[in-house]
Amino acid sequence: MEKKETFAEVFEARGVKRRDFLKFCSLMSVYLGLAPTMVPRIVSAMEKKPRIPVIWLHGLECTCCSESFIRSSHPIVADIVLNMISLDYDDTLSAAAGFQLEEIRKKIMKEYKGKFILAVEGNVPLKDNGVYCTINGESFLDVLKETAADAMAVIAWGSCASFGCVQSARPNPTGATPVHKIIKNKPVVNVPGCPPIAEVMTGVITHFLTFGKLPDLDRLKRPKTFYGVRIHDKCERRPYFDAGMFVESFDDDGARKGWCLYKMGCKGPTTYNACSSIKWNEGVSFPIGSGHPCLGCSEPDFWDNGPFYTRRADVSFVGVNSNADKIGVVAVGAAAAGMAAHAIGTAIKKGTSESKTVETEED
Amino acid sequence: MARIIEEQYVWRLPVRIYHWINALSIAVLFVTGIYMAFPIISPPVGEAVWYHRMAWVRYIHFGTAFIFIANFLFRLYWALFGNDRYGRFGGFKPWLPAWWGQPFKEQLASYLFLKKEEPDYCGHNPVAALTHFLFVFLGSWFMILTGLAMYGENNPGGFLDTMFGWVVLLFGSSLTMHTMHHLVAWVFPVYLILHLYAVVRHDIVNRSSITSSIITGYKNRVEECAEYAD
């Protein structure tokens, strides 16, 4: 394979203006939360370092991550993405197909052993020897393991790859399993979201290119820069939350005035993502901005934590068709009934016998 | 008729103060907690920026939570190191099979009406000790750990988040942790009913003034007097 060009060379060849290129670099520095002094570092990384080869695998998924990715707001962002992957391997976007494409994957794996990034979209069905997702006759499990063995790092794109998403929701018929539970011996970054925000995806790769390492990760292996803060804490409706002004139904006055969606089932208080800061579609809006409660799509098991339009406290769990308060009230009722019965028992006992008090000593 | 034959000083002042701070803070925590889950009071009118209704409820919940935690830790210290015969863990050793022996069985049998005698302990009887352990001790630990982890979420990367963030992982997701904090909150009203009933019942059956003992500290030991046979 020919020597890898730098990002800057690719842009030049594609007629991207230098000005736009610099704009892209500063944009990335902002998303990554870097000081303005770091912009030159990003520029120089883009100019000097050869592009990182990326192999992009698709497992059990719906391609919404790819769809989101190729719609990055900044035109160059989209370009980067396409250049980065169409030249290497992506079974959805590549021109090549079939055996030809698989050849390319094998070739990259050999030539860039230990130097390429493996991006995984979707997850791995483990049941019945992985027959529920096969590529070119091989189970996705085998393909993933084989490719990951030679990768430098693995990026799990989207909630499927990160946490399992809808295909692993109860009862998980195919045994869909997120990437980090399968690949244990390589650094794995989770970039959850259904789909993740395009800029977040590009940001992770830019960080990697600039600093040669993965960004700081939190406990769930998510990049802290983008998943450090809850939606709730940067939400534009937060003043209404604090004031206690809540939308009660989608057509009420509060909804028209843009009040807080907490009572409409908003999962913002328990969801870590960058939607309320970076937003979507070139920064136009995000679900809450458009009057829809957050579904918590970047949180583990969000499909099992529904219903989406029910406020948290009403959510039923552990397969019981009952929320915390129903269980609580029943327990209190049972305790009261039990005690009342016991009181009657005590009265009868007292009536039939003189209760004898035994003196006891304890240590 | 009964005659008081002995007044025993059982609950020392620190234990009594702990008891009432605990009772009050749990009541406040429960009410504010449920309100956070169901903010039912109709919204104020006007500009949101002047109102902090939900913010105040949360603030009170968190403030009370820290009083509750400090009080709990104090009680733990007292139970472990306090020179207090009735207020320390002392004989509570449920990991020893012997602890589940005679006294426990007798007390349980008596509560279940299988036995006529009503044992009368100065401090906690073994069944009471077990109940306290399950509801108050474990329940408080659960609420404190999940509570601090949730509180830490308000300041990611901060001290509490660093110290207690691992709790979130036990539940898989922040949402599940919130739900469990909410569910386990119900342990306290359930306990309250058992507790009040047991206290009043002992007062009547043993006439030990157990109810007032948590205010005065004294329990009475009473003796049945012979009735006049005239």
Ligand code: HEM
């Ligand atoms: C007896 C003890 C406690 C009770 C009964 C209690 C009860 C509750 C309830 C019912 C909720 C509402 C959950 C929901 O939204 O569905 C809640 C939320 C919460 N509690 Fe507690 N709690 C207790 C102790 C604590 C402690 C010790 C802390 C520690 C700081 C704490 C911190 C929190 C936090 C951070 C929230 C979430 C507030 C929010 O998301 O706005 N709680 N509590």
Ligand code: SF4
């Ligand atoms: S709309 Fe959701 S995220 Fe925004 S303040 Fe209300 S509860 Fe929080």
